[in-house]
Amino acid sequence: MSDKKRVYVSDLKDYVGKEVTLSGWVYNLRASSKKIKFLVLRDGSGMCQCIYFKGECEDSALENFGELTQETAVKVFGTVKEEPRSPGGYELSATSFEILSPSVDYPITPKEHGTDFLMNHRHLWLRSKKQHAILRVRSEIVNACREFFEVRDFVMCDTPIFTPSACEGTSTLFETQYFDDKAYLSQSGQLYSEATAMAHGKVYNFGPTFRAEKSKTRRHLIEFWMIEPEVAFNDLNDNMELAEDFVSHVVQRVIKNKAEELKVLERDTTKLANVKGKFPRLHYKEAVEIIKKENPGFIDGDDFGAPDETIVSSHFDKPVFVHNYPKAIKAFYMKEDPNNSDESLSCDLLATDGYGELIGGGQREDDYLTLLQKIKEHELDPKDFDWYLDLRKYGSVPHSGFGMGLERCVAWITGINHVRESIAFPRLYGRNRP
Ligand code: 4AD
Ligand code: MG
Numbered sequence: 001m002s003d004k005k006r007v008y009v010s011d012l013k014d015y016v017g018k019e020v021t022l023s024g025w026v027y028n029l030r031a032s033s034k035k036i037k038f039l040v041l042r043d044g045s046g047m048c049q050c051i052y053f054k055g056e057c058e059d060s061a062l063e064n065f066g067e068l069t070q071e072t073a074v075k076v077f078g079t080v081k082e083e084p085r086s087p088g089g090y091e092l093s094a095t096s097f098e099i100l101s102p103s104v105d106y107p108i109t110p111k112e113h114g115t116d117f118l119m120n121h122r123h124l125w126l127r128s129k130k131q132h133a134i135l136r137v138r139s140e141i142v143n144a145c146r147e148f149f150e151v152r153d154f155v156m157c158d159t160p161i162f163t164p165s166a167c168e169g170t171s172t173l174f175e176t177q178y179f180d181d182k183a184y185l186s187q188s189g190q191l192y193s194e195a196t197a198m199a200h201g202k203v204y205n206f207g208p209t210f211r212a213e214k215s216k217t218r219r220h221l222i223e224f225w226m227i228e229p230e231v232a233f234n235d236l237n238d239n240m241e242l243a244e245d246f247v248s249h250v251v252q253r254v255i256k257n258k259a260e261e262l263k264v265l266e267r268d269t270t271k272l273a274n275v276k277g278k279f280p281r282l283h284y285k286e287a288v289e290i291i292k293k294e295n296p297g298f299i300d301g302d303d304f305g306a307p308d309e310t311i312v313s314s315h316f317d318k319p320v321f322v323h324n325y326p327k328a329i330k331a332f333y334m335k336e337d338p339n340n341s342d343e344s345l346s347c348d349l350l351a352t353d354g355y356g357e358l359i360g361g362g363q364r365e366d367d368y369l370t371l372l373q374k375i376k377e378h379e380l381d382p383k384d385f386d387w388y389l390d391l392r393k394y395g396s397v398p399h400s401g402f403g404m405g406l407e408r409c410v411a412w413i414t415g416i417n418h419v420r421e422s423i424a425f426p427r428l429y430g431r432n433r434p
Contacts, residue, residue, distance in 0.1 A: 010045035012090040049092040054170040071103035133261035144253040157196035159189030172211040185210035204229040218418040218425035225428040230401030233422040236345040239400035248276040280320040310354040323347040334380040335363040355412040361402025368392035397403035
């Protein structure tokens with residue numbers, strides 16, 4: 001059997017009327033009669049219905065059709081046809097197939113499976129339609145993030161994973177051995193990006209971060225990816241402007257380029273279409289007023305819980321900034337508001353639809369003595385931060401930045417209800433397999 005040109009399902013539009021070979025896996029099978037049989041093939045790039053019709057295909061294809069099972073790896077031969085009713089707009093008038101590798105008793109069947117079962121079979125679950133769509137959206141988001149910063153001349157500077165100290169508090173640190181020493185897995189690349197920002201002006205880092213969060217929520221992963229820009233001379237306001245332009249760019253690019261996937265995920269994109277232009281900004285105290293009306297038990301000065309974030313965001317049809325959180329609930333590196341020493345020049349961006357905090361950031365403390373004092377107040381060892389303090393000794397300038405959790409962004413844009421599906425192999429509290 002001579003192979004015709006091997007093409008991808010996503011390229012079928014260029015091969016109408018041509019004989020081709022598709023290589024992929026059996027997604028679905030239907031035999032309506034002895035004379036006509038349907039095979040839905042997936043090849044990673046898309047799905048294509050392949051039709052075997054007696055008289056138009058080899059007899060052996062109909063006779064051996066029963067050998068095909070869900071996820072059998074196959075080559076399918078046939079002629080590409082335009083078919084507006086079929087999902088991708090094309091189908092294959094198939095002549096024959098060749099089994100490359102069998103698949104016996106594939107565990108994930110069209111029936112409902114429990115979450116635990118699916119998570120245990122994550123390596124296979126990834127092949128399902130919805131999971132396939134989510135990871136494609138994720139890939140688009142990653143590219144949109146990079147594009148946003150690259151066209152603005154930001155320099156991508158990677159930051160280390162092994163670090164000697166905490167960035168986001170000591171309670172979620174992962175400790176590990178570093179030869180004869182201790183090290184911690186990075187919670188954020190921020191401190192290092194502050195150093196590279198002093199070398200390049202505008203920088204970003206994008207990599208995995210780790211937090212030993214001992215809680216099971218739909219927003220927390222143990223290992224997640226964060227994109228973190230840092231800009232010399234930017235103040236809190238510049239920082240919020242950068243963040244709103246960034247989030248708008250990412251959302252608009254995804255709804256333009258991944259419309260098919262968002263349809264599979266049944267995401268209402270009319271809401272996402274609204275995510276552009278200026279986002280509302282609330283002072284922490286204004287946000288507290290809103291929260292107290294629906295949660296009278298909320299204590300002034302406390303950090304927001306997930307339900308509080310949902311209360312605030314439900315009042316807006318765009319993501320909303322909350323800024324000037326009390327300094328007591330924020331990290332050591334946050335700059336104090338010169339007009340109010342109880343407040344920090346911090347900002348969080350809360351997503352729409354109850355997805356909660358998407359971005360955390362703010363203006364950094366740039367005064368040497370104040371920063372040293374803060375490090376001590378937070379019971380951190382100044383020795384661990386000698387290099388970080390140096391940045392305040394040699395030409396210190398105002399600077400700001402933020403971090404967006406990639407998985408939070410994926411969950412929000414795709415509309416899924418748990419971050420565990422926003423990354424191929426999630427690490428969760430109580431789960432690090434497969
Ligand atoms: O608010 P966070 O802790 O801020 C920082 O790490 C700063 N150093 C970032 C910066 O200014 N460069 O985390 C930033 C974002 C959150 O808004 C959230 O989107 C995400 O990271 N995030 C998590 N995502 C998934 N699982 C977790 N456990 C997360 N913790 C934070
Ligand atoms: Mg935060």
